[in-house]
Amino acid sequence: MALHFSPTEFARRRDALLTAMRRDRLDAMFLFQQESMFWLTGYDTFGFCFFQCLVVKADGTMALLTRSADLRQAQHTSNLSDIRIWKDGGDANPARDLLALASDLGLAGKRIGVEFESYGLVAANGRKLEAAFAGAGELVDASLLVTRLRAVKSAEEIAYVRRAAVLSDAADRAGLDAIRAGADEGDILAAQHNAIFSGGGDYPANEFIIGSGRDALLCRYKAGRRKLDPQDQITLEFAGVDKHYHAAIMRTVVVGEPRPLHLSYHAAAKAALLACESELKPGRTAGDVFAAHARIFDEHGLSHHRLNACGYSLGAKFTPSWMDWPMFYEANDWPLEPGMVMFAHMILMDSASETAMCLGRTYLVGETGAEPLNLPDLDLAIR
DSSP, X not given: OOOSSOHHHHHHHHHHHHHHHHHXXXXXXXXXXXXXXXXXXXXXXXXXXXXXXEEEETTSOEEEXXXXXXXXXXXXXXXXXXXXXXXXXXXXXXXXXXXXXXXXTTOTTOEEEEOOSOTXXXXXXXXXXXXXXXXXXXXXXXXXXXXXXXXXXXXXXXXXXXXXXXXXXXXXXXXXXXXXXXXXXXXXXXXXXXXXXXXXXXXXXXXXXXXXXXXGGOSSOOSOOOBOOSSEEEEEEEEEEETTEEEEEEEEEEESSOOHHHHHHHHHHHHHXXXXXXHOSTTOBHHHHHHHHHHHHHHTTOTTTSOSEEEEEOSBOOTTOOOEEEEXXXXXXXBOOTTBEEEEEEEXXXXXXXXXXXXXXXXXXXXXXXXXXXXXXXXXXXX
């Protein structure tokens, strides 16, 4: 089996989940998030784009329901021994197969927690799930149960996060080396990905963000490439990835002579990032971090150019996004704890002047404060 964690680590995770299930009076969990399956068993696949479910009983019994294409994937990458297959077909309804599996496991009429908030459970299948279990058990929304457990990383996980951070810095250097007037965005992307893959890293859970000129104001990847002008700006958001664990960096790079707004916006972004960093410690909340971000930008008169969130948790994530919970937004009362890995990004997008300025890096929350894991130099990059 291709497992990335020790048996002791997997046992710790299972016991933590069972304790949480007892607290919430759950007889079983239906896990649909691929992140939950990977965390609990090591199961590694993108097959969650189809219906699949990991059933976990309160006594620790586990069984996976998936398609035939993922049978060997589960056998090779997980510690699971009970793997059931639902058959593809025009009249297939895997929710009924899950009902049969649950009955076989003695779960008829039981209280079952479900990860309804999951890319692996689309609305159509969610409806089929509820229809199949109508009168056959109580389905309870337990979408955040495993997510909260995953938010605090173990020593084995942090080792992968640190490796991901090293890869992110390598991608940062490769990207900066490729940025110059006349450079093609495709070559910059290729340089970043090459640094990660040649360093032993993995695919990211979402596309890298790259945009120059007016597209530097975009917060998402879009198709299409351009070459950099002698006077230009380019925004990059990317992550080093190791065993699906992410460490992200975000920055806007100026090509040629920076405009005065570039300089003043960067000063504000750096001040805001450091203010957020000071809040990244036990006893604070995710909302406290956002408040620090908003306070600095508002003091600089930039409230109209900032976003309504300024970061989120990172960890082992699967497509379509490397963003995890908790997120930094106003009044979020999710407490920060030692072992959490958080990405703080300061994003300024001035549409009127078409000026972008972004700055962000990944942190490990410690007992007394935050440790920056990447991007040691916060100065404005000019090429």
